[in-house]
Amino acid sequence: MPFVFRTAAVFLAVALLAPSGRAADAPKPNIVLIVADDLGCFELGCYGQTKIKTxxxxxxxxxxxxxxxxYSGSPVCAPSRCVLMTGKHSGHATVRNNVEAKPEGQFPIRAEDVTVADALKAHGYATGAMGKWGLGMFDTAGSPLKHGFDLFFGxxxxxxxxSHYPTYIYRNDKRVELKGNDGKTGKQFTQDLFEEEALGFIEANKAKPFFLYLPFTVPHVAVQVPEDSLNEYKGxxxxxxxxxxxxxxxxxxxPHAGYAAMVTRMDRSVGRVVEKLNALGLEKNTLVLFTSDNGPTHNVGGxxxxxxxxxxxxxGLKGSVYEGGIRVPFIAxxxxxxxxxxxxxxxxxxxDVLPTLCAFAGTKAPSAIDGISFLPLLKxxxxxxxxxxxxxxxxxxxQQAxxxxxxxxxxxxxxxxxxKTELYNLAKDPSEKEDVAAKNPAVLARLEKRLKNEHTxxxxxxLQTIDPKK
Structure with a gap:
């Protein structure tokens, strides 16, 4: 489908939804947000993939x-998830790179950062997260338990x-030992554990509105997958x-068979979550979103x-603000x-995800965010x-873009x-092959002003492109 561009003064009238309103006494809708890890935009069959089954x-x-x-919030994991959770673009968000903490964890978001889970919990939602957090250990202000989640598992x-076969994971802030795992192989594959926990969360909260966040760790390397899934692709x-x-x-x-098998096994988990919603009669009252945190892995780990x-x-790939590093699949x-x-x-x-989910749930989004709700488009x-x-x-x-x-x-x-600032016309050059900065000085100057103004x-x-070195 060709790209269509509009200026800010023009409205997109895309009929994604059969227009319908929710009665005042109707139950609040449920929300399931699934985020794959390093899944490329074109690694799904519905986006043209021919080798991996999804x-x-x-x-x-x-x-x-x-x-x-x-587009994702950033070309790498932690800052992209920070943008997703807080609705602020990466020039305003708290976390803007993967910065490691010792002995475990990453640079935390702040106590005053309001997440999707914070907003929905305040609106009466049960909230759960199963997968990878990456925004602060439990003893920091960034703990998921301090940002709206009733339950964290992962x-x-x-x-x-x-490692998809770690020796332990967490239930809330308590370690859960995974017997039979040694980090390289084992009996307990975490994708399966997240799936099981998600199904249990849905069952436990079927009578109340819930927000289920599933930041899966597949297909981030290492390439590891149970033998039964690997056998589907061997040869x-x-x-x-x-x-x-x-x-x-x-x-x-x-590695090719292993990587494909990882994606297909994650796809199976997605199917089982939807089957569970259907079995409980919740499917029509639940919005399911699927996306990835950034572009595909830059050819490491197999x-x-x-x-x-x-x-x-x-x-570009993961780690780059060219289109391949930040364009992601998104399904509603x-x-x-x-x-x-x-x-x-x-x-x-x-x-845009945070304000959209708040609007969908019928509550106000936090102030001072950069996203806009695309609920009107969906309706x-x-x-x-x-x-x-x-x-x-x-x-x-x-990098900036x-x-x-x-x-x-x-x-x-x-x-x-x-x-250096490069300029591309995405309508004519979606692959960003020709830098036309020299031919369009006025456009370049306008966008360079944007780059300067949006960075705090x-x-x-x-940010070495703007902030002076100290």
Whole structure:
């Protein structure tokens, strides 16, 4: 589907939903937000993938709405999740890079940061998270238990999540030992544990409104998966040379088969969550969202984005603010409400999720956020568009990007303190192959002003493209 761009003064009238209103006495709707880890936009069948089987996620897209120009909050894990949870773009958000804490955890969000779970819990929702948090250990202000979640089950620390067979995970702030696991293999695969916990959460809260956040850790490397799933792909993907472990993480005898199997096993979990909703009669009163935290893995740990065409024709991978690093799949599903088989190219991104879910639940979003609700678009009503979309990432020397209409500027810190701003016309050049900055000085100047104005200094995450070195 070709890209369609609008200015801020024009409205998108995309009929994704059969217009319908919720009666005042109707039960509050449930929300399930599923976030894959490092899943490329084109690693799903519904986005054109031909080697990896994802029948359950494909079914959500067929029965709901698929977005083709949805963007993450950042090109890497922690800052992207911070944007998702708080509705602030990465120039205003608390966490702007992956910064490790010792002995375990990452740089925490602040006590005053209001998350999706905070807002929904205050509105009477039961809240649960199963998967990877990455925004602060339990003894910090960033603990998920201090940010609206009644129940947390999984990894708090992102480094810990690099193994799908860890020796322990957490239930709330208590360690749960996983017998039979040694970090490299074992009997308890965490994707399966998250699935089981999610089904139990739904069962326990079937009589009340709930928000279920499922930040799964698949398919982030290491490549690890139970044998029964691996066997589905062994010998099915042609030559599959063993990965020797020299690019990090652990070796694997059949990395292509292993990676595909990880995605398919996650897809199975998505299917079982939806089946559970249907079995309890909750499917029509539950909004299910599926996305990924950033672009596909940059070919470490046995991952092979070229083999799977993970980023399609987009430039860049995880860690880059080019399209391939921040464009992600996004699917919205609610049978009987969202019109089946709809596709939207509306440019939206992670800051928009919080205000959308608040509007969907019937409560006000926190103030001072950067996102806009796309609930009007889902309801077939006129949808205001963003003036611009903005990203910054303090890693890899410092990167910024801004999209305004058909134009995208990318600013990067170079060696020896130099900085370069590139300009691309996404309508003509979606693969960002031709830098047209020299041909469009007025557009370049306007977008460079955006890049400067949207960045707020953060001493914890200095940005070398703007902040002077100290």
């Amino acid at each position: 029948p359950h996620i494909d079914k959500l897209a067929q029965g709901g709405a698929k977005f083709t120009r949805f 990894y708090n620390c992102q480094r810990h999540a690099h 099915q993907l042609g030559d599959d040379p063993a990965y020797d472990g020299k690019k990090g993480y652990q070796p694997h005898p059949a 991952a092979d984005s070229s083999f799977f065409n993970s980023a399609g024709k987009l430039r 599903y609610q049978p009987g409400t969202i019109k089946a088989g709809t596709e939207s190219d509306a440019p939206l991104y992670f800051p 077939g009503e006129k949808q205001p568009t963003h003036d611009f979309l903005y990203w910054e990432f303090s890693g890899y020397g410092g 801004v999209i305004e209409g058909e134009w995208k500027a990318v600013r990067q810190a170079l060696g020896m303190g130099g900085v 200094p953060n001493s914890n995450f200095p």
